[in-house]
Amino acid sequence: MSKRPKISPKQPIAERSGPDAPAGLNQIPLLQILSAQDRQKVLGEMTETRYGKGEYIFREGDPTEYFHIVKEGSVKCVKSSLDGKECTLKVLMPGDLFCCDASAFDGASHPGTAQPMGDVSVLRMKKEAYFKMLRANPDAAMEVIRYLGNRLNEAQEKAKVLALDRADQRLASLLVNLAERSGIKDPNGIRVTVRLTRQDMANMVGVTTETAIRIMARFKKDRLVTGTAARLVIRDLPKLKLLAST
Amino acid sequence: MSKRPKISPKQPIAERSGPDAPAGLNQIPLLQILSAQDRQKVLGEMTETRYGKGEYIFREGDPTEYFHIVKEGSVKCVKSSLDGKECTLKVLMPGDLFCCDASAFDGASHPGTAQPMGDVSVLRMKKEAYFKMLRANPDAAMEVIRYLGNRLNEAQEKAKVLALDRADQRLASLLVNLAERSGIKDPNGIRVTVRLTRQDMANMVGVTTETAIRIMARFKKDRLVTGTAARLVIRDLPKLKLLAST
DNA sequence: TTCAAAACATGACTATTGTCATGTTTTATT
Protein backbone atom coordinates (compact mmCIF):
# COMPACT_ATOMS: atom_id res chain seq x y z
CA MET A 1 0.00 0.00 0.00
CA SER A 2 1.34 3.40 -0.93
CA LYS A 3 2.07 6.06 1.64
CA ARG A 4 -0.10 9.10 2.07
CA PRO A 5 0.81 11.70 -0.51
CA LYS A 6 1.54 15.09 1.00
CA ILE A 7 0.07 16.77 -2.02
CA SER A 8 -2.81 15.60 -4.19
CA PRO A 9 -1.52 15.23 -7.75
CA LYS A 10 -4.03 16.11 -10.42
CA GLN A 11 -3.87 15.10 -14.05
CA PRO A 12 -6.21 15.03 -17.04
CA ILE A 13 -7.39 11.47 -17.62
CA ALA A 14 -6.73 11.74 -21.33
CA GLU A 15 -3.02 11.94 -20.60
CA ARG A 16 -3.07 8.69 -18.72
CA SER A 17 -2.05 5.63 -20.61
CA GLY A 18 -0.74 2.15 -19.86
CA PRO A 19 -2.45 -1.17 -19.41
CA ASP A 20 -4.18 -0.60 -16.06
CA ALA A 21 -5.89 2.71 -16.74
CA PRO A 22 -8.80 1.25 -18.73
CA ALA A 23 -9.12 -1.58 -16.20
CA GLY A 24 -9.98 0.85 -13.39
CA LEU A 25 -12.44 2.67 -15.59
CA ASN A 26 -14.23 -0.57 -16.46
CA GLN A 27 -15.70 -0.61 -12.98
CA ILE A 28 -17.74 2.52 -13.64
CA PRO A 29 -21.21 1.71 -15.04
CA LEU A 30 -21.98 5.29 -16.02
CA LEU A 31 -18.95 5.38 -18.31
CA GLN A 32 -19.59 1.88 -19.66
CA ILE A 33 -22.99 3.02 -20.89
CA LEU A 34 -21.52 5.67 -23.16
CA SER A 35 -20.35 4.98 -26.70
CA ALA A 36 -16.56 4.72 -27.01
CA GLN A 37 -16.57 8.11 -28.66
CA ASP A 38 -18.65 9.84 -25.98
CA ARG A 39 -16.62 8.13 -23.27
CA GLN A 40 -13.40 9.53 -24.69
CA LYS A 41 -14.95 12.97 -24.80
CA VAL A 42 -16.16 12.73 -21.21
CA LEU A 43 -12.82 11.42 -19.98
CA GLY A 44 -11.19 14.37 -21.66
CA GLU A 45 -13.31 16.64 -19.50
CA MET A 46 -12.58 14.79 -16.28
CA THR A 47 -9.68 15.21 -13.92
CA GLU A 48 -8.29 12.54 -11.64
CA THR A 49 -7.30 13.53 -8.14
CA ARG A 50 -5.73 11.40 -5.41
CA TYR A 51 -6.38 11.95 -1.73
CA GLY A 52 -4.86 10.46 1.40
CA LYS A 53 -6.11 9.82 4.91
CA GLY A 54 -6.83 12.98 6.83
CA GLU A 55 -7.56 15.04 3.74
CA TYR A 56 -11.00 16.17 2.57
CA ILE A 57 -12.50 15.88 -0.90
CA PHE A 58 -14.94 18.58 0.13
CA ARG A 59 -16.54 19.72 3.37
CA GLU A 60 -20.05 20.40 4.53
CA GLY A 61 -20.98 23.91 3.43
CA ASP A 62 -18.44 24.18 0.60
CA PRO A 63 -19.93 25.42 -2.70
CA THR A 64 -20.77 22.63 -5.13
CA GLU A 65 -19.00 22.85 -8.47
CA TYR A 66 -18.12 19.34 -9.55
CA PHE A 67 -19.65 16.00 -10.25
CA HIS A 68 -17.57 13.12 -8.82
CA ILE A 69 -16.94 9.43 -9.39
CA VAL A 70 -14.96 7.16 -7.07
CA LYS A 71 -12.30 5.40 -9.11
CA GLU A 72 -10.23 3.63 -6.46
CA GLY A 73 -10.50 3.23 -2.72
CA SER A 74 -13.42 4.18 -0.49
CA VAL A 75 -14.88 7.52 0.44
CA LYS A 76 -17.11 8.22 3.42
CA CYS A 77 -19.97 10.72 3.43
CA VAL A 78 -20.24 12.34 6.84
CA LYS A 79 -22.55 14.83 8.49
CA SER A 80 -21.85 16.51 11.80
CA SER A 81 -24.07 17.99 14.45
CA LEU A 82 -23.27 21.27 16.15
CA ASP A 83 -21.96 19.55 19.27
CA GLY A 84 -19.34 17.60 17.33
CA LYS A 85 -21.07 14.26 16.97
CA GLU A 86 -20.58 12.66 13.57
CA CYS A 87 -22.73 10.41 11.46
CA THR A 88 -21.40 8.44 8.50
CA LEU A 89 -24.20 8.22 5.96
CA LYS A 90 -22.57 6.06 3.33
CA VAL A 91 -19.31 4.50 2.28
CA LEU A 92 -18.80 5.03 -1.43
CA MET A 93 -16.84 2.46 -3.41
CA PRO A 94 -15.34 2.43 -6.93
CA GLY A 95 -18.02 3.27 -9.49
CA ASP A 96 -20.11 5.24 -7.01
CA LEU A 97 -21.22 8.70 -8.09
CA PHE A 98 -21.53 11.69 -5.81
CA CYS A 99 -22.91 15.15 -6.29
CA CYS A 100 -24.59 13.62 -9.33
CA ASP A 101 -27.92 15.36 -8.86
CA ALA A 102 -28.89 18.72 -10.22
CA SER A 103 -30.23 19.73 -6.81
CA ALA A 104 -26.66 19.69 -5.61
CA PHE A 105 -25.91 22.47 -8.03
CA ASP A 106 -28.82 24.89 -7.58
CA GLY A 107 -26.38 27.36 -6.14
CA ALA A 108 -26.34 25.17 -3.06
CA SER A 109 -23.51 24.00 -0.87
CA HIS A 110 -22.50 20.46 0.02
CA PRO A 111 -24.88 18.95 2.58
CA GLY A 112 -22.09 16.77 3.97
CA THR A 113 -18.38 16.10 3.99
CA ALA A 114 -16.59 13.62 1.71
CA GLN A 115 -13.54 12.04 3.31
CA PRO A 116 -11.15 9.46 1.89
CA MET A 117 -10.71 6.26 3.88
CA GLY A 118 -7.09 5.58 3.11
CA ASP A 119 -5.73 6.37 -0.34
CA VAL A 120 -8.39 7.06 -2.94
CA SER A 121 -8.63 8.26 -6.50
CA VAL A 122 -11.57 10.38 -7.62
CA LEU A 123 -12.66 11.55 -11.07
CA ARG A 124 -14.16 15.03 -11.26
CA MET A 125 -15.99 17.00 -13.92
CA LYS A 126 -17.35 20.55 -13.97
CA LYS A 127 -21.07 20.54 -13.39
CA GLU A 128 -21.80 22.35 -16.66
CA ALA A 129 -20.04 19.68 -18.71
CA TYR A 130 -21.79 16.98 -16.67
CA PHE A 131 -25.27 18.38 -17.34
CA LYS A 132 -24.46 18.80 -21.00
CA MET A 133 -23.37 15.19 -21.14
CA LEU A 134 -26.59 14.00 -19.48
CA ARG A 135 -28.78 16.01 -21.83
CA ALA A 136 -26.95 14.62 -24.82
CA ASN A 137 -27.03 11.01 -23.59
CA PRO A 138 -30.44 9.72 -22.53
CA ASP A 139 -28.82 6.42 -21.56
CA ALA A 140 -26.50 8.20 -19.16
CA ALA A 141 -29.40 10.20 -17.72
CA MET A 142 -31.40 7.01 -17.19
CA GLU A 143 -28.40 5.40 -15.49
CA VAL A 144 -28.12 8.36 -13.11
CA ILE A 145 -31.85 8.12 -12.38
CA ARG A 146 -31.44 4.41 -11.66
CA TYR A 147 -28.43 5.09 -9.49
CA LEU A 148 -30.10 7.86 -7.50
CA GLY A 149 -33.14 5.67 -6.99
CA ASN A 150 -30.96 2.95 -5.54
CA ARG A 151 -29.25 5.43 -3.25
CA LEU A 152 -32.63 6.76 -2.12
CA ASN A 153 -33.90 3.28 -1.32
CA GLU A 154 -30.73 2.53 0.59
CA ALA A 155 -31.00 5.76 2.56
CA GLN A 156 -34.61 5.05 3.45
CA GLU A 157 -33.81 1.52 4.49
CA LYS A 158 -31.09 2.99 6.69
CA ALA A 159 -33.55 5.46 8.20
CA LYS A 160 -35.93 2.60 8.93
CA VAL A 161 -33.20 0.61 10.70
CA LEU A 162 -32.19 3.66 12.74
CA ALA A 163 -35.80 4.35 13.65
CA LEU A 164 -36.88 0.85 14.62
CA ASP A 165 -33.97 -1.37 15.57
CA ARG A 166 -31.84 -1.80 18.66
CA ALA A 167 -28.14 -1.01 18.61
CA ASP A 168 -27.12 -4.67 18.24
CA GLN A 169 -29.52 -5.18 15.35
CA ARG A 170 -28.26 -2.07 13.61
CA LEU A 171 -24.68 -3.30 13.95
CA ALA A 172 -25.67 -6.72 12.66
CA SER A 173 -27.34 -5.05 9.64
CA LEU A 174 -24.16 -3.09 9.00
CA LEU A 175 -22.02 -6.22 9.10
CA VAL A 176 -24.38 -7.99 6.71
CA ASN A 177 -24.19 -5.05 4.30
CA LEU A 178 -20.42 -4.93 4.54
CA ALA A 179 -20.15 -8.65 3.86
CA GLU A 180 -22.31 -8.26 0.78
CA ARG A 181 -20.81 -5.06 -0.56
CA SER A 182 -17.14 -5.45 0.22
CA GLY A 183 -16.67 -9.04 1.38
CA ILE A 184 -14.19 -11.52 -0.05
CA LYS A 185 -13.86 -15.19 0.80
CA ASP A 186 -11.67 -16.10 3.70
CA PRO A 187 -10.81 -19.45 5.35
CA ASN A 188 -12.87 -18.47 8.40
CA GLY A 189 -15.79 -16.80 6.62
CA ILE A 190 -16.08 -13.50 4.80
CA ARG A 191 -13.40 -10.89 5.14
CA VAL A 192 -14.48 -7.23 4.99
CA THR A 193 -12.04 -5.33 2.82
CA VAL A 194 -13.06 -1.84 3.89
CA ARG A 195 -11.06 -0.92 6.93
CA LEU A 196 -13.43 0.19 9.67
CA THR A 197 -12.59 0.90 13.29
CA ARG A 198 -15.15 0.41 16.03
CA GLN A 199 -15.55 4.16 16.00
CA ASP A 200 -16.31 4.11 12.26
CA MET A 201 -18.95 1.45 12.84
CA ALA A 202 -20.41 3.42 15.73
CA ASN A 203 -20.75 6.48 13.47
CA MET A 204 -22.44 4.39 10.81
CA VAL A 205 -25.18 3.06 13.07
CA GLY A 206 -25.73 5.96 15.43
CA VAL A 207 -24.26 4.64 18.69
CA THR A 208 -21.30 5.61 20.84
CA THR A 209 -17.91 4.04 20.35
CA GLU A 210 -18.19 2.24 23.69
CA THR A 211 -21.49 0.68 22.70
CA ALA A 212 -20.07 -0.48 19.37
CA ILE A 213 -17.07 -2.00 21.17
CA ARG A 214 -19.28 -3.80 23.69
CA ILE A 215 -21.59 -5.20 21.05
CA MET A 216 -18.73 -6.30 18.81
CA ALA A 217 -17.16 -8.00 21.84
CA ARG A 218 -20.41 -9.90 22.34
CA PHE A 219 -20.51 -10.83 18.65
CA LYS A 220 -16.95 -12.09 18.94
CA LYS A 221 -17.81 -14.14 22.02
CA ASP A 222 -20.78 -15.63 20.14
CA ARG A 223 -18.46 -16.48 17.22
CA LEU A 224 -20.32 -14.25 14.75
CA VAL A 225 -17.21 -12.22 13.87
CA THR A 226 -13.48 -12.07 14.54
CA GLY A 227 -10.80 -9.43 14.33
CA THR A 228 -10.75 -5.67 14.34
CA ALA A 229 -10.43 -2.91 11.74
CA ALA A 230 -7.38 -4.24 9.93
CA ARG A 231 -8.83 -7.72 9.52
CA LEU A 232 -12.52 -8.00 10.22
CA VAL A 233 -14.02 -11.37 9.35
CA ILE A 234 -17.70 -12.30 9.34
CA ARG A 235 -17.87 -15.87 10.63
CA ASP A 236 -21.61 -16.49 10.73
CA LEU A 237 -23.52 -14.45 8.20
CA PRO A 238 -26.84 -16.33 8.59
CA LYS A 239 -26.95 -15.68 12.35
CA LEU A 240 -26.15 -12.01 11.81
CA LYS A 241 -28.95 -11.79 9.25
CA LEU A 242 -31.31 -13.40 11.71
CA LEU A 243 -30.30 -11.02 14.48
CA ALA A 244 -30.66 -8.03 12.14
CA SER A 245 -34.27 -8.88 11.40
CA THR A 246 -35.56 -10.23 14.71
CA MET B 1 -64.53 17.54 2.45
CA SER B 2 -65.84 14.56 0.55
CA LYS B 3 -66.56 11.27 2.24
CA ARG B 4 -64.38 8.28 1.76
CA PRO B 5 -65.28 6.57 -1.50
CA LYS B 6 -66.01 2.87 -1.07
CA ILE B 7 -64.56 2.20 -4.48
CA SER B 8 -61.69 3.99 -6.15
CA PRO B 9 -62.99 5.49 -9.40
CA LYS B 10 -60.48 5.53 -12.21
CA GLN B 11 -60.63 7.68 -15.29
CA PRO B 12 -58.29 8.72 -18.08
CA ILE B 13 -57.11 12.28 -17.45
CA ALA B 14 -57.81 13.27 -21.04
CA GLU B 15 -61.51 12.77 -20.43
CA ARG B 16 -61.51 15.20 -17.57
CA SER B 17 -62.51 18.74 -18.27
CA GLY B 18 -63.81 21.73 -16.38
CA PRO B 19 -62.09 24.73 -14.90
CA ASP B 20 -60.33 23.12 -11.94
CA ALA B 21 -58.61 20.22 -13.70
CA PRO B 22 -55.74 22.28 -15.11
CA ALA B 23 -55.40 24.15 -11.82
CA GLY B 24 -54.55 20.94 -9.98
CA LEU B 25 -52.08 19.97 -12.66
CA ASN B 26 -50.28 23.31 -12.40
CA GLN B 27 -48.80 22.22 -9.11
CA ILE B 28 -46.77 19.46 -10.77
CA PRO B 29 -43.31 20.69 -11.80
CA LEU B 30 -42.55 17.63 -13.92
CA LEU B 31 -45.57 18.31 -16.13
CA GLN B 32 -44.92 22.04 -16.24
CA ILE B 33 -41.54 21.39 -17.78
CA LEU B 34 -42.99 19.62 -20.79
CA SER B 35 -44.15 21.44 -23.90
CA ALA B 36 -47.94 21.79 -24.12
CA GLN B 37 -47.92 19.13 -26.80
CA ASP B 38 -45.86 16.61 -24.84
CA ARG B 39 -47.89 17.34 -21.73
CA GLN B 40 -51.09 16.48 -23.52
CA LYS B 41 -49.55 13.27 -24.76
CA VAL B 42 -48.35 12.33 -21.28
CA LEU B 43 -51.69 13.16 -19.71
CA GLY B 44 -53.33 10.93 -22.28
CA GLU B 45 -51.21 8.06 -20.97
CA MET B 46 -51.95 8.77 -17.31
CA THR B 47 -54.85 7.61 -15.22
CA GLU B 48 -56.23 9.39 -12.21
CA THR B 49 -57.23 7.29 -9.21
CA ARG B 50 -58.82 8.40 -5.95
CA TYR B 51 -58.16 6.66 -2.67
CA GLY B 52 -59.67 7.03 0.77
CA LYS B 53 -58.39 6.49 4.31
CA GLY B 54 -57.70 2.85 5.08
CA GLU B 55 -56.98 1.93 1.47
CA TYR B 56 -53.53 1.26 0.01
CA ILE B 57 -52.05 2.66 -3.17
CA PHE B 58 -49.61 -0.23 -3.09
CA ARG B 59 -48.02 -2.38 -0.43
CA GLU B 60 -44.51 -3.40 0.45
CA GLY B 61 -43.58 -6.35 -1.72
CA ASP B 62 -46.11 -5.67 -4.50
CA PRO B 63 -44.63 -5.76 -8.02
CA THR B 64 -43.77 -2.33 -9.40
CA GLU B 65 -45.56 -1.44 -12.63
CA TYR B 66 -46.43 2.23 -12.47
CA PHE B 67 -44.89 5.61 -12.01
CA HIS B 68 -46.97 7.87 -9.72
CA ILE B 69 -47.58 11.53 -9.03
CA VAL B 70 -49.57 12.92 -6.10
CA LYS B 71 -52.23 15.27 -7.45
CA GLU B 72 -54.31 16.05 -4.36
CA GLY B 73 -54.03 15.18 -0.69
CA SER B 74 -51.10 13.55 1.10
CA VAL B 75 -49.65 10.08 0.87
CA LYS B 76 -47.42 8.44 3.43
CA CYS B 77 -44.56 6.07 2.62
CA VAL B 78 -44.30 3.41 5.30
CA LYS B 79 -41.99 0.51 6.03
CA SER B 80 -42.70 -2.18 8.60
CA SER B 81 -40.48 -4.45 10.61
CA LEU B 82 -41.28 -8.12 11.12
CA ASP B 83 -42.60 -7.53 14.64
CA GLY B 84 -45.23 -5.05 13.47
CA LYS B 85 -43.48 -1.78 14.22
CA GLU B 86 -43.98 0.88 11.56
CA CYS B 87 -41.81 3.70 10.30
CA THR B 88 -43.13 6.55 8.18
CA LEU B 89 -40.32 7.60 5.85
CA LYS B 90 -41.94 10.51 4.09
CA VAL B 91 -45.22 12.33 3.61
CA LEU B 92 -45.74 13.05 -0.08
CA MET B 93 -47.70 16.13 -1.10
CA PRO B 94 -49.18 17.35 -4.40
CA GLY B 95 -46.49 17.40 -7.08
CA ASP B 96 -44.41 14.71 -5.41
CA LEU B 97 -43.30 11.79 -7.56
CA PHE B 98 -43.01 8.23 -6.41
CA CYS B 99 -41.62 5.11 -8.02
CA CYS B 100 -39.93 7.54 -10.35
CA ASP B 101 -36.60 5.74 -10.47
CA ALA B 102 -35.61 3.04 -12.88
CA SER B 103 -34.31 0.93 -10.02
CA ALA B 104 -37.88 0.61 -8.86
CA PHE B 105 -38.62 -1.22 -12.07
CA ASP B 106 -35.71 -3.64 -12.44
CA GLY B 107 -38.18 -6.46 -11.92
CA ALA B 108 -38.22 -5.41 -8.30
CA SER B 109 -41.05 -5.02 -5.84
CA HIS B 110 -42.05 -1.98 -3.81
CA PRO B 111 -39.66 -1.41 -0.89
CA GLY B 112 -42.45 0.20 1.13
CA THR B 113 -46.17 0.81 1.38
CA ALA B 114 -47.95 3.91 0.04
CA GLN B 115 -51.00 4.88 2.07
CA PRO B 116 -53.39 7.79 1.59
CA MET B 117 -53.83 10.15 4.55
CA GLY B 118 -57.46 11.05 4.03
CA ASP B 119 -58.80 11.45 0.51
CA VAL B 120 -56.15 11.65 -2.17
CA SER B 121 -55.91 11.70 -5.92
CA VAL B 122 -52.97 10.08 -7.69
CA LEU B 123 -51.87 10.11 -11.33
CA ARG B 124 -50.37 6.89 -12.65
CA MET B 125 -48.53 5.92 -15.81
CA LYS B 126 -47.20 2.57 -17.03
CA LYS B 127 -43.46 2.39 -16.49
CA GLU B 128 -42.76 1.75 -20.18
CA ALA B 129 -44.51 4.95 -21.22
CA TYR B 130 -42.74 6.82 -18.42
CA PHE B 131 -39.28 5.72 -19.51
CA LYS B 132 -40.06 6.52 -23.11
CA MET B 133 -41.15 9.98 -22.04
CA LEU B 134 -37.93 10.57 -20.07
CA ARG B 135 -35.74 9.45 -22.97
CA ALA B 136 -37.56 11.76 -25.34
CA ASN B 137 -37.48 14.77 -22.96
CA PRO B 138 -34.07 15.62 -21.52
CA ASP B 139 -35.70 18.42 -19.52
CA ALA B 140 -38.01 15.94 -17.84
CA ALA B 141 -35.11 13.57 -17.15
CA MET B 142 -33.12 16.40 -15.59
CA GLU B 143 -36.12 17.36 -13.47
CA VAL B 144 -36.40 13.77 -12.19
CA ILE B 145 -32.67 13.77 -11.41
CA ARG B 146 -33.08 17.03 -9.51
CA TYR B 147 -36.10 15.66 -7.68
CA LEU B 148 -34.43 12.39 -6.72
CA GLY B 149 -31.38 14.28 -5.53
CA ASN B 150 -33.56 16.38 -3.24
CA ARG B 151 -35.26 13.29 -1.91
CA LEU B 152 -31.90 11.65 -1.27
CA ASN B 153 -30.63 14.68 0.63
CA GLU B 154 -33.80 14.73 2.68
CA ALA B 155 -33.53 11.04 3.47
CA GLN B 156 -29.92 11.41 4.54
CA GLU B 157 -30.73 14.40 6.70
CA LYS B 158 -33.45 12.29 8.29
CA ALA B 159 -30.98 9.45 8.89
CA LYS B 160 -28.60 11.91 10.53
CA VAL B 161 -31.33 13.19 12.85
CA LEU B 162 -32.34 9.65 13.76
CA ALA B 163 -28.74 8.68 14.39
CA LEU B 164 -27.64 11.67 16.48
CA ASP B 165 -30.57 13.44 18.11
CA ARG B 166 -32.70 12.82 21.18
CA ALA B 167 -36.40 12.10 20.89
CA ASP B 168 -37.44 15.67 21.74
CA GLN B 169 -35.02 17.10 19.18
CA ARG B 170 -36.29 14.74 16.51
CA LEU B 171 -39.87 15.80 17.23
CA ALA B 172 -38.87 19.45 17.15
CA SER B 173 -37.21 18.88 13.75
CA LEU B 174 -40.37 17.25 12.50
CA LEU B 175 -42.52 20.16 13.62
CA VAL B 176 -40.17 22.63 11.96
CA ASN B 177 -40.35 20.67 8.72
CA LEU B 178 -44.12 20.48 8.89
CA ALA B 179 -44.39 24.20 9.49
CA GLU B 180 -42.22 24.86 6.45
CA ARG B 181 -43.72 22.29 4.13
CA SER B 182 -47.40 22.41 5.00
CA GLY B 183 -47.88 25.40 7.28
CA ILE B 184 -50.35 28.22 6.78
CA LYS B 185 -50.70 31.41 8.79
CA ASP B 186 -52.90 31.29 11.85
CA PRO B 187 -53.76 33.89 14.50
CA ASN B 188 -51.69 31.93 17.06
CA GLY B 189 -48.78 30.94 14.85
CA ILE B 190 -48.46 28.46 12.00
CA ARG B 191 -51.14 25.89 11.44
CA VAL B 192 -50.05 22.49 10.09
CA THR B 193 -52.50 21.44 7.40
CA VAL B 194 -51.45 17.79 7.24
CA ARG B 195 -53.47 15.91 9.79
CA LEU B 196 -51.09 13.96 12.02
CA THR B 197 -51.95 12.07 15.19
CA ARG B 198 -49.37 11.62 17.93
CA GLN B 199 -48.99 8.09 16.66
CA ASP B 200 -48.22 9.38 13.15
CA MET B 201 -45.58 11.70 14.57
CA ALA B 202 -44.12 8.89 16.64
CA ASN B 203 -43.79 6.75 13.50
CA MET B 204 -42.08 9.60 11.69
CA VAL B 205 -39.34 10.10 14.26
CA GLY B 206 -38.81 6.56 15.52
CA VAL B 207 -40.25 6.75 19.02
CA THR B 208 -43.22 5.09 20.73
CA THR B 209 -46.63 6.73 20.79
CA GLU B 210 -46.35 7.29 24.54
CA THR B 211 -43.05 9.11 24.15
CA ALA B 212 -44.47 11.32 21.39
CA ILE B 213 -47.47 12.15 23.60
CA ARG B 214 -45.27 13.01 26.58
CA ILE B 215 -42.95 15.21 24.56
CA MET B 216 -45.84 16.98 22.81
CA ALA B 217 -47.40 17.58 26.23
CA ARG B 218 -44.14 19.21 27.35
CA PHE B 219 -44.06 21.33 24.18
CA LYS B 220 -47.62 22.43 24.87
CA LYS B 221 -46.77 23.31 28.46
CA ASP B 222 -43.80 25.34 27.18
CA ARG B 223 -46.11 27.12 24.71
CA LEU B 224 -44.22 25.83 21.66
CA VAL B 225 -47.33 24.22 20.13
CA THR B 226 -51.08 23.86 20.72
CA GLY B 227 -53.76 21.45 19.63
CA THR B 228 -53.79 17.90 18.39
CA ALA B 229 -54.12 16.17 15.01
CA ALA B 230 -57.18 18.04 13.75
CA ARG B 231 -55.72 21.44 14.50
CA LEU B 232 -52.03 21.47 15.26
CA VAL B 233 -50.52 24.94 15.59
CA ILE B 234 -46.84 25.82 15.89
CA ARG B 235 -46.68 28.75 18.29
CA ASP B 236 -42.93 29.29 18.59
CA LEU B 237 -41.01 28.22 15.52
CA PRO B 238 -37.71 29.85 16.52
CA LYS B 239 -37.59 28.01 19.84
CA LEU B 240 -38.40 24.73 18.11
CA LYS B 241 -35.60 25.37 15.62
CA LEU B 242 -33.24 26.07 18.48
CA LEU B 243 -34.25 22.90 20.29
CA ALA B 244 -33.88 20.86 17.11
CA SER B 245 -30.26 21.89 16.68
CA THR B 246 -28.98 22.06 20.26
C1' DT C 1 12.99 -0.87 17.67
C1' DT C 2 10.97 2.59 20.11
C1' DC C 3 7.50 5.44 21.30
C1' DA C 4 3.32 8.05 20.94
C1' DA C 5 -1.14 7.93 19.32
C1' DA C 6 -5.01 5.55 18.20
C1' DA C 7 -7.88 1.80 18.93
C1' DC C 8 -9.81 -1.48 21.96
C1' DA C 9 -11.68 -2.76 26.40
C1' DT C 10 -14.30 -2.73 30.83
C1' DG C 11 -16.65 -1.10 35.08
C1' DA C 12 -19.81 1.95 37.58
C1' DC C 13 -23.27 4.93 37.27
C1' DT C 14 -26.83 7.88 34.84
C1' DA C 15 -30.09 9.34 31.45
C1' DT C 16 -33.26 8.31 28.14
C1' DT C 17 -36.74 5.83 26.21
C1' DG C 18 -39.65 1.75 26.12
C1' DT C 19 -43.28 -1.25 28.22
C1' DC C 20 -47.43 -2.18 30.37
C1' DA C 21 -51.40 -0.87 32.69
C1' DT C 22 -55.18 2.08 33.21
C1' DG C 23 -58.19 5.87 32.50
C1' DT C 24 -60.04 10.10 30.10
C1' DT C 25 -61.23 12.78 26.11
C1' DT C 26 -62.15 13.42 21.36
C1' DT C 27 -63.87 12.00 16.97
C1' DA C 28 -66.70 9.92 13.68
C1' DT C 29 -70.64 7.21 12.60
C1' DT C 30 -75.38 5.44 13.21
Place this chain on the structure above:
DNA sequence: AATAAAACATGACAATAGTCATGTTTTGAA
Protein backbone atom coordinates in the same frame (compact mmCIF):
# COMPACT_ATOMS: atom_id res chain seq x y z
C1' DA D 1 -77.84 12.33 20.71
C1' DA D 2 -75.89 7.90 21.53
C1' DT D 3 -72.06 5.04 21.16
C1' DA D 4 -67.97 2.73 19.76
C1' DA D 5 -63.45 3.47 18.32
C1' DA D 6 -59.56 6.08 18.16
C1' DA D 7 -56.69 9.35 20.17
C1' DC D 8 -54.73 11.41 24.17
C1' DA D 9 -52.91 11.10 28.77
C1' DT D 10 -50.23 9.54 32.90
C1' DG D 11 -47.90 6.56 36.34
C1' DA D 12 -44.72 2.84 37.69
C1' DC D 13 -41.19 0.23 36.36
C1' DA D 14 -37.72 -1.98 33.12
C1' DA D 15 -34.48 -2.05 29.53
C1' DT D 16 -31.36 0.08 26.69
C1' DA D 17 -27.73 2.96 25.65
C1' DG D 18 -24.90 6.97 27.07
C1' DT D 19 -21.27 9.02 30.08
C1' DC D 20 -17.12 9.14 32.45
C1' DA D 21 -13.13 7.14 34.21
C1' DT D 22 -9.37 4.20 33.68
C1' DG D 23 -6.38 0.85 31.71
C1' DT D 24 -4.53 -2.33 28.02
C1' DT D 25 -3.32 -3.44 23.36
C1' DT D 26 -2.37 -2.44 18.71
C1' DT D 27 -0.71 0.39 15.08
C1' DG D 28 2.09 3.38 12.54
C1' DA D 29 5.75 6.68 12.11
C1' DA D 30 10.41 8.28 13.34
